[in-house]
Amino acid sequence: MMENTSDRSLIFERLDRIRDSMAEACLQCGRRPEDVTLMAVTKTVPAERVNLAIDWGIRLLGENRAQELCAKYDGYQLKRENIHFIGHLQTNKVKSIIDKVDMIHSVDSLKLAAEIDKLSAAHGRAMKILVEVNGEKQESKSGVYPEDLPGFLDELGQFSHLQVCGLMTIPPVAQNEAEKEKFFSKVFQLFIDNKAKKTDNINMSVLSMGMSGDYEAAIRNGSTIVRLGSAIFGPRL
Numbered sequence: 698m699m700e701n702t703s704d705r706s707l708i709f710e711r712l713d714r715i716r717d718s719m720a721e722a723c724l725q726c727g728r729r730p731e732d733v734t735l736m737a738v739t740k741t742v743p744a745e746r747v748n749l750a751i752d753w754g755i756r757l758l759g760e761n762r763a764q765e766l767c768a769k770y771d772g773y774q775l776k777r778e779n780i781h782f783i784g785h786l787q788t789n790k791v792k793s794i795i796d797k798v799d800m801i802h803s804v805d806s807l808k809l810a811a812e813i814d815k816l817s818a819a820h821g822r823a824m825k826i827l828v829e830v831n832g833e834k835q836e837s838k839s840g841v842y843p844e845d846l847p848g849f850l851d852e853l854g855q856f857s858h859l860q861v862c863g864l865m866t867i868p869p870v871a872q873n874e875a876e877k878e879k880f881f882s883k884v885f886q887l888f889i890d891n892k893a894k895k896t897d898n899i900n901m902s903v904l905s906m907g908m909s910g911d912y913e914a915a916i917r918n919g920s921t922i923v924r925l926g927s928a929i930f931g932p933r934l
């Protein structure tokens with residue numbers, strides 16, 4: 698019991714501190730705190746611990762693995778409307794998550810988009826999606842290259858059961874703080890440029906970037922969803 702009590706208060710304290718830092722980052726750049734959403738990334742964290750974060754006000758969960766989401770879904774105190782898929786998604790796994798998430802952040806191929814569109818149609822609703830951008834063109838990473846983005850968005854506009862809401866990105870791991878700041882600013886510019894194009898059927902309003910180590914810099918550069926795992930739940934074992 699003792700251990701549970703301290704784990705609970707530790708998660709609450711971490712969330713309080715994160716919210717303070719987020720508010721501070723907003724203040725630094727003249728943004729409103731309510732314009733940035735804190736997502737709790739749940740990978741490897743049991744549902745009971747995820748529910749502690751929900752007790753302390755978390756209203757958005759981020760899921761990396763289809764199988765893990767399916768296993769934990771019934772244990773969560775939040776359901777589909779408050780769950781986003783953020784991990785790399787294989788086409789054959791879309792079926793298992795389509796009725797469990799409200800948005801998919803990691804769309805980076807037409808094949809994946811077509812599958813999401815098809816299954817969403819079968820469920821009688823449109824799926825919100827973000828396009829994952831590979832901002833530094835790293836070969837080892839998934840995501841659409843910046844120069845391919847306008848063409849890709851045009852093609853996504855053809856799908857009647859996809860609602861394109863914006864962009865998501867993951868910075869290269871090896872970057873220092875100054876490089877990360879530059880990276881985020883570059884992706885923000887991409888976001889703004891493609892928003893200005895007003896492609897049919899596309900409403901660019903969400904920019905998903907920033908994790909435990911760099912969320913303040915992401916907020917200063919226009920992020921609207923920060924995805925935090927270890928800063929909330931502690932190091933992953």
Ligand SMILES: *Cc1c(COP(=O)(O)O)cnc(C)c1O
Nearest residue numbers: 738783908909924925926927928
């Ligand atoms: C794991 C993960 C996060 C959270 O990482 P932390 O460094 O633990 O905050 C965010 N986004 C994605 C896509 C992830 O896989």
